[in-house]
Amino acid sequence: xEFKFDQKKFSDEITSFKKMLIDKKDSPGPLMPxxxxxxxxxxxxxxxxxxxxxxxLSIPLAEIYGVATFYSQxxxxxxxxxxxxxxxxxxxxxxxxxxxxxxxxVQLNIKSGSTSLDQKFSxxxxxxxxxxxxxxxxxxNDDVYAKVKKNExxxxxxxxx
Amino acid sequence: MMMTKEKLIEIKEKVKPDMIxxxxxxxxxxxxxxxxxxxxxxxxKQVRIALKNCDIIEPTNIEEYIALDGYHALYxxxxxxxxxxxxxxxxxxxxxxxxxxxxxTGRKWAEAHKYPADKKYIxxxxxxxxxxxxxxxxxxxxxxxxxxxxxxxxxxxxxxxxGYIYVRAEYPMAVKRLQIAIxxxxxxxxxxxxxxxxxxxFDIEIRLGSGAFVCGExxxxxxxxxxxxxxxxxxxxRTAHKGLWGRPTIINNVETLANIPVIIERGYEWFRxxxxxxxxxxxxxxxxxxxxxxxxxxxxxxxxxxxIVFDIGGGAQNGKEFKAVQTGGPSGGCIPADxxxxxxxxxxxxxxxxxxxxxxxxxxxxxTCMVDIAKFFLEFSVEESCGKCVPCREGTKRMHExxxxxxxGEGVEGDIERxxxxxxxxxxxxxxxLGQTAPNPVIxxxxxxxHEYEAHIRDKKCxxxxxxxxxxxxxxxxxxxxxxxxxxxxxxCISGKVKERHVIDQDxxxxxxxCYDACPVxxxxxxxxx
Numbered sequence: 001x002e003f004k005f006d007q008k009k010f011s012d013e014i015t016s017f018k019k020m021l022i023d024k025k026d027s028p029g030p031l032m033p034x035x036x037x038x039x040x041x042x043x044x045x046x047x048x049x050x051x052x053x054x055x056x057l058s059i060p061l062a063e064i065y066g067v068a069t070f071y072s073q074x075x076x077x078x079x080x081x082x083x084x085x086x087x088x089x090x091x092x093x094x095x096x097x098x099x100x101x102x103x104x105x106v107q108l109n110i111k112s113g114s115t116s117l118d119q120k121f122s123x124x125x126x127x128x129x130x131x132x133x134x135x136x137x138x139x140x141n142d143d144v145y146a147k148v149k150k151n152e153x154x155x156x157x158x159x160x161x
Numbered sequence: 162m163m164m165t166k167e168k169l170i171e172i173k174e175k176v177k178p179d180m181i182x183x184x185x186x187x188x189x190x191x192x193x194x195x196x197x198x199x200x201x202x203x204x205x206k207q208v209r210i211a212l213k214n215c216d217i218i219e220p221t222n223i224e225e226y227i228a229l230d231g232y233h234a235l236y237x238x239x240x241x242x243x244x245x246x247x248x249x250x251x252x253x254x255x256x257x258x259x260x261x262x263x264x265x266t267g268r269k270w271a272e273a274h275k276y277p278a279d280k281k282y283i284x285x286x287x288x289x290x291x292x293x294x295x296x297x298x299x300x301x302x303x304x305x306x307x308x309x310x311x312x313x314x315x316x317x318x319x320x321x322x323x324g325y326i327y328v329r330a331e332y333p334m335a336v337k338r339l340q341i342a343i344x345x346x347x348x349x350x351x352x353x354x355x356x357x358x359x360x361x362x363f364d365i366e367i368r369l370g371s372g373a374f375v376c377g378e379x380x381x382x383x384x385x386x387x388x389x390x391x392x393x394x395x396x397x398x399r400t401a402h403k404g405l406w407g408r409p410t411i412i413n414n415v416e417t418l419a420n421i422p423v424i425i426e427r428g429y430e431w432f433r434x435x436x437x438x439x440x441x442x443x444x445x446x447x448x449x450x451x452x453x454x455x456x457x458x459x460x461x462x463x464x465x466x467x468x469i470v471f472d473i474g475g476g477a478q479n480g481k482e483f484k485a486v487q488t489g490g491p492s493g494g495c496i497p498a499d500x501x502x503x504x505x506x507x508x509x510x511x512x513x514x515x516x517x518x519x520x521x522x523x524x525x526x527x528x529t530c531m532v533d534i535a536k537f538f539l540e541f542s543v544e545e546s547c548g549k550c551v552p553c554r555e556g557t558k559r560m561h562e563x564x565x566x567x568x569x570g571e572g573v574e575g576d577i578e579r580x581x582x583x584x585x586x587x588x589x590x591x592x593x594x595l596g597q598t599a600p601n602p603v604i605x606x607x608x609x610x611x612h613e614y615e616a617h618i619r620d621k622k623c624x625x626x627x628x629x630x631x632x633x634x635x636x637x638x639x640x641x642x643x644x645x646x647x648x649x650x651x652x653x654c655i656s657g658k659v660k661e662r663h664v665i666d667q668d669x670x671x672x673x674x675x676c677y678d679a680c681p682v683x684x685x686x687x688x689x690x691x
Contacts (some may be wrong), residue, residue: 029387
């Protein structure tokens with residue numbers, strides 16, 4: 001399955017991104033901020049953008065690829081319109097967040113770490129988000145759902161459909 | 162604007178009275194001696210140094226920080242002290258790194274101070290990644306200026322004009338608060354060029370982590386800032402000698418830095434009067450898991466676990482029996498109930514095979530399976546191992562496989578010994594702290610809960626009734642035949658007529674527990690777990 005990068009749709013972002021690359025070129029250690037910016041602007045790291053970074057910062061594509069694959073926040077596939085993540089930190093885990101993740105996989109019909117074909121939802125597990133006193137936690141986009149029970153999952157998803 | 166002592170005092174006198182009046186009116190604070198502290202039973206036994214301003218000041222207003230003596234310590238250092246005096250003050254305070262390992266902060270600073278270089282760096286390690294820990298996040302969000310001030314003081318002490326804060330991207334609020342704080346400090350002349358007119362320049366840049374736990378390790382963190390894969394370096398040189406871009410570098414944890422201004426303000430003798438002889442001061446813990454009052458606690462070093470878990474935390478949740486407390490995250494160990502009177506300091510925790518760690522304290526009750534917990538932490542280490550050195554990359558994986566087998570009821574005789582042998586190799590030969598400490602959760606759970614491992618392996622039973630493969634749901638004759646369990650069952654394997662006892666088809670049951678949750682019979686549910 002191949003997700004296509006729409007260069008036309010993102011033309012403004014690409015221009016401003018290019019400008020940022022030129023600004024950052026001579027500051028120390030520009031690669032990580034560049035990748036983070038790209039991830040933020042485009043939602044993932046399209047091949048075309050990685051090529052642009054390589055050209056502007058004079059860093060071989062292979063090296064960029066090596067760095068980008070190391071960090072879990074970078075993705076090579078687009079995220080869904082609605083990003084669902086379940087905290088699997090210790091506190092949430094002992095309070096049953098694994099079952100919540102499994103329930104979400106069933107209801108969204110996608111595996112954790114992937115995006116639905118219509119790009120409506122993507123599902124991930126998260127490391128501890130630091131809200132352990134209200135465990136277990138499910139996060140959809142910027143909304144945090146506290147002390148979630150399995151039977152509440154369908155209701156939560158319905159809000160975003 | 163150029164900041165002066167007069168201006169600091171002017172701001173303090175202008176802002177403080179209204180601020181205190183408002184706080185007292187809201188009934189959130191009270192006086193303890195001359196100090197303003199949060200009110201309530203939960204805070205009575207706490208001594209707050211790193212958290213002293215948290216929930217008291219408005220974090221986005223630098224003037225409220227100044228009103229409670231903020232940036233006075235920086236003034237004191239820059240105007241009244243030589244860098245070497247600052248290093249000496251911190252060395253004398255015996256402050257130890259709060260990120261987990263407890264290395265003396267003064268020794269780091271003295272080392273970086275001593276090497277001449279055209280450029281030196283001070284890095285604040287805010288890559289707080291231990292599951293269950295959120296001390297640093299709270300400080301960054303609620304009192305960001307204390308960290309900035311600590312960094313500026315450190316910069317002055319070692320002769321650095323550039324600081325970096327390496328903070329997790331998962332903490333967007335902390336990043337935002339830091340950005341605001343840095344902008345305000347620059348506006349007030351407390352960061353930037355010629356601070357207090359002394360000619361001392363200091364700037365701070367924020368760098369974001371990208372979801373790699375190993376980047377909390379100092380050398381991996383520097384690799385990441387430099388724009389490479391976050392893999393630890395072999396420790397040929399000390400970071401204080403050759404660190405970021407090969408220059409002398411100090412890496413201090415958020416909580417450590419938040420302690421610095423207070424130590425400068427009140428002096429090292431005051432600081433050493435708190436806590437124990439070898440571990441002076443306080444430590445912040447994130448008390449989480451199956452505990453009645455979850456939250457942040459800051460207590461003097463040397464307080465017993467019992468006081469923290471029971472007197473402050475209120476013991477295990479829902480009247481369950483307290484079983485163990487886990488400190489130090491994936492690098493730490495599980496401390497069983499009978500060692501609850503252990504004092505919490507670097508030495509005492511080391512003696513019982515755990516570590517202080519960054520401050521996560523996860524409470525476990527009778528329903529927690531210790532083999533499963535060991536597996537959980539190992540899984541974390543497997544996933545977060547950077548893959549550079551073989552013992553960590555392969556060893557943790559093999560250990561995880563064995564644990565996985567045991568929790569599935571496929572454990573064989575000799576598994577415990579194999580785990581211990583692997584643990585020894587992994588901890589003895591890994592390159593960095595992640596690998597060296599990754600086996601700790603396994604070692605401690607075997608040491609204190611060997612019988613649970615044996616029950617899994619020999620009897621194919623999970624004493625905590627937590628491992629799915631080893632339990633059976635069963636409906637007893639107290640069933641009232643309400644049919645709720647049958648309706649809740651996702652695989653429709655419960656049969657029975659209305660008002661008659663229901664039966665679970667064990668071959669089809671997927672052990673999801675929905676029937677148990679649905680059963681309304683009181684006080685003991687008709688659905689039991691065997």
